[in-house]
Amino acid sequence: MTTTTEHREVRTPAEVRRAKILAVVYLVLALIALVVFALGTEGSATFGLSRANDTIALPDLTISASGLGFIVTAVLAFLGAQQWMRGFGSKTNLVLALGMVLFLFAFLAWAAAGASFSLVGIFQEAIKRAVPITFGAISGVLCERTGIINIGIEGMLLAGAFTGAVAGSTLGAWPGMILAALVGGLLALLLAVLTVRYRVDQIIAGVVINIFVLGLTSFYTSQILVDNPQLNNAPIMRAWEIPLLSDIPFAGPVLFAQNVFVYAMYLLVAISAFALFRTKWGLRTRAVGEKPRAADTVGINVFRMKYLNVLIGGFVAGFGGAYFTIGSVGRFDENMTAGRGFIGLAAMIFGRWHPVGALSAALVFGFADSLQVKLGILDTPIPSEFLAMAPYLVTIVVVAGLVGRSRPPSDYAAYVKE
């Protein structure tokens, strides 16, 4: 954490290498922008900036696809040259993000040339798609900051989804969400007992939870839910527009006309970021994760902290799982989480074990997801299979070094009190 804020005149060979690699990335992107986006299209792309029933309607944005391509080419080439010669120092990642956004915008204009699509829709969907990923990632952050690897997030999400469907159908949406969180906590307790008390390998314990939940929920689905559809008809949390805020052009419908799970996600990110880095509890949590022996020496109850944090992580994942049923489609089907928990893990690493980073990473994945949906509708020459793997390709590239080294914050060895 401290290395990024430290000001140093001399760069290490690894940093120099990374700067050069980045410069090459910019130049390659500039080349693609020139050949494909600027020279390969004609016509204009139309982006819808508001929906029919918005309070303040914005006019559609029409852009010449090839014109934008040339502009983006020039900017990227400039950034690449600058990166090669001098670098951007502490602003490297910010500039990289801006460059990526520009490139993406040119890409969208190219894909939508001669057609139109709703930019509000794509961003609104991106945020929705980020919800379960963010909940999973923050569950992971809470566990890993305290020294427990939680591979079982996928299972906890799935269990939350199942509980949400059944409890939501019988007791109503709110009790369903609470029970889903509790069931997630129960699984987390199992993880904690296995790894802290009995020192079972953390990866194995997590995998066991995933397989166990998948089997159990599939079993109960085929045995109970199929014959009793009334148990699998949970109420759905409708979008709730926040007064005034939702009237802001563009940002309003994207950020503030969502359902309660999205608002819960904003709150969770804010609270967990504050709690981890600004409170006594957070300091102790990180101390237990990084140097359990030292924490123990100064009188922190290491085991209690681990149990507590893993339990909270379980609540978060269980609640996030309820999104799939109560927050989205109102019914449970086998394995409906479809790997979102694992993407949450990737988002946690990508976001460097920080709640805000996790949210940003989840938004990248969510955006890639919703972009894939949109590009399938526009007639692009890119095969759908490639679009589907694009987010993972981005992860590999990013984690492999573009954003710098991602270092786990904790000592994951099982702690043995002497």
Place this chain on the structure above:
Amino acid sequence: MLSGLRKKGALLALLFAFALVAAACGDDDGTTTTAGGGDTPATTAAPQASICEVTDVGGVDDKGFNASAWAGAQRAAADFGAEAEVLESQAETDYEVNLNSFIDAGCDLIVTVGFLLGDATLAAAQSAPDTPFTIVDFAYGDETPPNLKGLVFNTDEAAFLAGYLAAGMTQTGKVGTFGGINIPPVTIFMDGFARGVAHYNSENGASIEVLGWDPDTQEGSFTNNFESLDDGRAFAQSLVDEGADIVMPVAGPVGLGSASLASELGTFSIIGVDVDGYDADPNNSGVYLTSVLKRIDNAVYAAADEAINGTFTSDLYVGSLENQGVGIAPFHDFNSQVPQELKDQLAALEAAIIDGSVSVGG
């Protein structure tokens, strides 16, 4: 330390026992369901014939093609005094395992459901040449072993009708579709749908657009899974954002997510696939304009008939409008909204497809 180890053992044993109990329940009344055997007491009578189904990952309760095949197997079992058994594949790695356990169990017909089981089924049929196999959605052509019957469907004929209907019903001038995975049994629906719309356009001088599939480039919108209902919701939302008011999801249970959005928003309707969505999805039945029916149950029933009554051949079964292997479902709640003129045109179109005067191909 020692007591800790003992406790660890006890905990693991408890987990193991729990898993065993769940598994035992499954064997009693679950994963190996017996149908049509209610009248056979547990005696040492001659063993019953058995029809064994291996599902794809969607599961037997997917309300789609796995369920439809299972319905056919159960109906055949009841009619021919056999038992029907099913093993669900949780992952693609289960295909071979499930097939082998049915081969070992001496099944009289093994039914595999879905294109994705194609390779596994061929391998199994070659390794057990005395066991009859039948596979939904796969044709092996010249390589068909004598104990393997493919069941395929000209679903594009029915989807063509659905596309024509959708084009006649849309208010916005745009209709949409998306698929699970870009494989022939999925895209055949989308092909038929898009060409049905094109046929409507050329017959009526209209210009209805199809979003999500281009039959010429064979590219379009795909969730790349058959599981995530949230994807179904997102894909439908996206099509609606672009102006579609009728959506046909061709992605098994994923489409249930689209139906859920349709009933929440009330601004668009759904065309179901495989089975009649109106019956299969009672919570959202009001959003189904119609469904493109693929009578997998009839095909499995026909194959079971052959296998049990000794007339089994490896000849391909092709379901079509003509033999009622495919069709479109009644309009149910939308019945009063579909103009009589359009209904007449659809009936004429169906007859024209059957007699060959209208081609549904590209």
